[in-house]
Amino acid sequence: MALWNKKLYPLVAIVSGLFVIVFGLVMAKELLACSIFLGAVFVWLMLFGCVRPCLRALPAFIAAAGIFFGIFYAATGTFEAGWSMANRFGAVFLAIVPGMSATPVRMTRSLSQVHMPRAVTLGMLIAMSFVPMLKEEIARVREAMKTRGAGSILNLKIFYRAFLVPLVMRLVNISDTLALSVETRGFALGKARYTIYKKERIALSDAVYVAGLIAGAVLTAAL
Numbered sequence: 001m002a003l004w005n006k007k008l009y010p011l012v013a014i015v016s017g018l019f020v021i022v023f024g025l026v027m028a029k030e031l032l033a034c035s036i037f038l039g040a041v042f043v044w045l046m047l048f049g050c051v052r053p054c055l056r057a058l059p060a061f062i063a064a065a066g067i068f069f070g071i072f073y074a075a076t077g078t079f080e081a082g083w084s085m086a087n088r089f090g091a092v093f094l095a096i097v098p099g100m101s102a103t104p105v106r107m108t109r110s111l112s113q114v115h116m117p118r119a120v121t122l123g124m125l126i127a128m129s130f131v132p133m134l135k136e137e138i139a140r141v142r143e144a145m146k147t148r149g150a151g152s153i154l155n156l157k158i159f160y161r162a163f164l165v166p167l168v169m170r171l172v173n174i175s176d177t178l179a180l181s182v183e184t185r186g187f188a189l190g191k192a193r194y195t196i197y198k199k200e201r202i203a204l205s206d207a208v209y210v211a212g213l214i215a216g217a218v219l220t221a222a223l
Helices: 010-026 031-047 051-076 079-100 104-113 118-148 156-184 204-222
Strands: none
Touching (some): 031 051, 118 156
């Protein structure tokens, strides 16, 4: 169970992710110390409301780390080289987790509050919304294929005509709708003035989270 019900402040989540990946890559060759740090960060993130993103990233990390551990162990013949690569992948996957906990709306508000260029804000909004939207569209196309009895997606002709073409057409239509939606909501890319209806604020939990990360890094470097 999370210690804090409030989600991490979006910009804190992004900056902490950058900190984890940089520190993890620098310390990757300190095998045991780096692994302990990454494990502690994993637990720390779960305590601060990132349980679902942590669990979603864990299988992908295990698969990628296992594959590259085997490759580097086979290439160098040393256990340390594979372990170091696994630490690097751990840092990369943990860096993604805090950003996964932030919703597109909260991220947009936070970027707007610090007066980030509107092109960057809009790009971040679209990027964070794209993956969930893509998963939904893939599920809809697959469901349509099952309804029509199109056959197996492993067949290249069926994959192209019954899956890929409809998916691309749906994404094109969605991009047009998104462009109109952004324009009608007054999301201008110029220097037009704007207001923020609901502001995001840094909470005590964010300060504790950052302090814990820094303390963990200091202790790891001192080992």
